Amino acid sequence: MLKSIQPSLSKIKELKRFKGRYFLVGCLQKHSKKGEPIWEICLSDSTATVKVYCFDQRHFFSSFKANSLVHIEVCAKSYKGKTYLRCVYLEEVAQDKLINKLDITSLPISLCPYPSQLTEVVALFHSIKNSHLKQVVSQTLLQRDVGTKYVNCPTRVKVKHSVTNCLLSQALLIANKFLSNKSLSAEQRDLAIAFSILHEVGKIKKYTSDSTLSAIGIRADIEDLTLDICATPLAGLTNTSPQLHYQLRFLLSFGFVSKRGSFNVDSFYSCLDHLSASWRKKQIQAGSAKTNQSMAVASI
Template sequence: MSKKEEDYIKKFNQTRPITSQFLVKHKEIKRTKTNKPYLELILQDKTGQIVGRMFDKKSYNQYEKMEINKVYNIVGKIQEFPQYSNKYNILIDRILISKKYDEEDFIRKIENHEEHIQYLTNTIKEIKDKELKQVLNAVFNDEEIYNKFIQAPAAKKHHHNYKGGLLVHTNEVIEICKSISTIYENINRDLLITGAILHDIGKIETYDYDSELIEIKQEGIMLEHLFIGGCIIKEKMNNLNISNDTKIAIMHLILSHHGKVDLGWGSSVDPKTVEAIALHQADDMSAKITKFLEI
């Protein structure tokens, strides 16, 4: 039993009733401005995710009964966010467990996966700095790292949270950094692009994504992806004949790309170079715009 074409999330373009199946990725009890509880869900199909809300006295009961990564039949109304145009959620009336469904309808996959891989490969070839090229080749010629990188998610929940999401996010950051480097001539373009490629490399060891359920590994919880990524790249660079300045510059980009330490987003050190500042802004832009567009 497959979903109707018009009931895929990417097809939502008007306010209308809906009865269709969705995979539940997140559930939470929230409260209105008048302190009344309501159920908020993140619903998924293969084309994306959407917020579903249920304002009902039985919200707590529904919350207790529902299971994450289970498919449910959602009965309700697609409605446009009042404060945004072309952005929709689902006002839910009823939730029923689905027993028959096509699993492929709910597994998110990268569109044009091979094109994303080719974009990354071509970008690495464009790097002219010989030391930076050595580092990138050492990383991506490692078959284990390469295979993990093109399949890993970029997050459990916040953005690009699906298999291959890390590759998509990385390419977005690369593209933003390429634009930045054409505007500001004094930026070291090769260094900035190298940082864009490697900034989230630690996520290949942060998440367990063997199934549709993405979980954070123990090392991801205890060490975080910036530190893990720094360790991966430092180990690779220690085996290369490159300058200490290059090693420090790359490590600084990885360890500072979440912005100033006092933001509490996980950076080990404040961004101290123009490339580090640019990388942080590019990474933040990719994450925030994607999250806004997807949910």
């Protein structure tokens, strides 16, 4: 048997017992032939959706709502030769501002109308080598009511929701343009991929699920809404990687969409080069200032 604290739901058949944080996407109360209550709980991540059964409400250690992250412990049981999953502990994940030690593999595939695209975006995410950028992407999308809307959000208004009219397809489209550019350094590539996943996340506030403008969407720009959603995760970068904070925040605040609605790749590359040069200049100036200060102290 495999041992795992947080296995992907696609691999739980190999486990007798597991625990972790997953999206609860449904909970239905049923009754046995004897009239006893049974709760059918649906859990989902980016790899699968499974049903777990609870026979005692005392195993619910807190209230919870659908489409929220829960901490659950499950064991495999057998009844009349058939294996089923039984809940032995269930509690809502503490709603801190940020969810740590969890990545976007946890996004619920059951809420995504185009599962293959979510799988591709998760694979794209895992291609990022920089751990700080991966953390920002994960912390952003795992905030309450962000990831569940992100996987099912249109990218244009007054257009029918489709495989090409969703945030996931847009992220993949932009990322593939970046990946085809072999001149990017490893650092620039990671930054470009993180940007491609996050750059339109503000649309979850600007648009409704039926492709119409929301109340706040009428008044606010996408870039402002994106920065608002990313604000707390980005703030964490100021200490761990000031350069990435400076660059990613600037890129997310800049509109790269042309008048025709297409993404301006050349403008993005120009901005990326400018940011790299600007940061190097800042570092040189900071180094010179320290040197001058040290020389002044030594001459005293």
